[in-house]
Amino acid sequence: MGLRETKKAKTRKLISDIARDLFIEKGYDAVTIVEIAEKAEVAVTTLFNYFPTKESLIFDLEDEIDADILKAIRERKKDQTILDALYRYFFSSKLFNPPNKKTFSGFGKLIRSSPELTSYLRGLWARYENSLAKEIQNDSGVNKMEAECIAKLVLEGVSFACNSPSPKDVLNLTFKILKNGWNK
Template structure:
């Protein structure tokens, strides 16, 4: 059971995050200061930094979850399923269900507009993508039993994360253009299947979990 102290810490963190997000979306990331966020949340500046080491951490408050997601999907794959099977199946599901993971939820257009307006956030997105590849590489190396000098896990991870990034960009562009969600999903699915058709069998079958 979670203690009262821990629950209060989570509530404070969520409050700060929610207020910061509202300010960022309203005024733009670069126009909001940590001091303004602290004042609006009725906490000290030090308290904000205790929960979020940087302003970018406030904007991308779900970064740890995002970075861990691909690795978790691979670890939880079913018998007979490869790493690619697990990740691609989830990507298709995200497109069908219009989830936040592919940027198809209400308010995401403004979120991405904030990112495009800020060099700091664009740089952070590149760092996040690199961290996803690094985490997935380590997971694939463990799951496939690859040696430390085997380049295959990194090559496979880079290609699979690249598929996801391509689909995310496709959705983001459609949202920015004001295209309807059905058409965005159709475009994304078409591009996804074209991308998958170009992946090698080695990538598609890498780290297949033994059946039975």
């Protein structure tokens, strides 16, 4: 990455981190775009060059996560199943190993407290489901409906695990059921 790209990435992260911290501290609705731009020492137009909407400020890793999910499938070991590759990715991801647990907890509470952010997140997961379904179908040769079903079950399970009191335990259970079925 060149100097210009590095500077842009740092500015983007700075804006997003400031927005996240302000949203957690004051509440999503109480924080304005102008306030975020001033604190980040950028113009409002610059902020919108990095983030097209107020909601997108909080989800600065959305494209990276989408790419990483697909990369987990594409770069898996030859003898590894798609489900095993996805499990390994999610289990080791920031979703289940946040660098700062307090901030991550505040982030989760923030999302749950705001209908706008909850809706935005659902839209992101739907986009991830579509990308994942296409990748599963291309890689495995299953039909479109089966690929969509697996993608939805995986990502709904991950979402459920993220919001549970024991995230890694629920993630383990989710993938166990997906791999082995549920015959009760």
